[in-house]
Amino acid sequence: MVIECKHVWDYISGYLDDSLSPETKELVQRHLEHCQICSAILDSTRNIMVLTADDQVFELPVGFSERLHARLSEELKSKPVQSVEDAG
């Protein structure tokens, strides 16, 4: 069985997560072997995922950690830990 590009696109995310059934994975793999366009789509998607995950994308503002811990210190000193009524 041969699948068209359009169908392969629906499986790209699953393929990258390796969550496709063995049969589907095999179909997709066979398609990718001879389809330059789908291979480029797969490679670019994977590349973009890698870049998105990179710590450099979202940098912590200067002093973030210091300000956070200073604020926490105040809180930690003040009230006892409680089971908060407005939880949820």
Place this chain on the structure above:
Amino acid sequence: MDAELSVRDEAQMIESILAGDRERYHELIRPYERSVYKMALSFMKNESDAEDVAQEAFLKAFRKLADFRGQAKFSTWLISITLNEARGRLRRQGLVRMESLDASPEEGGHISPALLRDWREVPSEALERKEIRQMLQDAIANLSPLYRAVLLLRDVEEFSIEETATALAITTNTVKVRLHRARMMMQKELAPKLKNTGPRRRWFQWS
């Protein structure tokens, strides 16, 4: 998350915080500062609001710590508090009108990726350029909140499908559907732009 993190005995830390060793809360949250901030920033879109949301989330998690039962990982729980905090603030600012994280979007429909003949790998070093980082931040920010949350948890925080589902209180199948669409939207938006940012133009970039 990190192998190093899994070695930390967070359950024990939480227990001792609740028993009165409150200072250990600093230690407990240190590995998650960046994750919480990133999550907040992608919703708030400006650094100062994001920092507020992140601080509030950490405070709220501390106040609610006794309610954490260890049914999920601490990080998953923390992220869901952050998400609620961001959502609450956007609602108060009147920015979330029609679409909420709970709404079920039209999840049908097909997203066609950007068609390329070939792909030249964009290395992580490219992120040293502010323009490229901004491109990625904008692409994430422009996703609708439903897709953004899933993409961030799965692809940025590297949560598993199951952890993502738990943090957002949705099914794993919904995670997979939204993740696929989010990734395709990112590819469609970014591939054509990134394609033109090859090293040949490197000399041209000043910041």
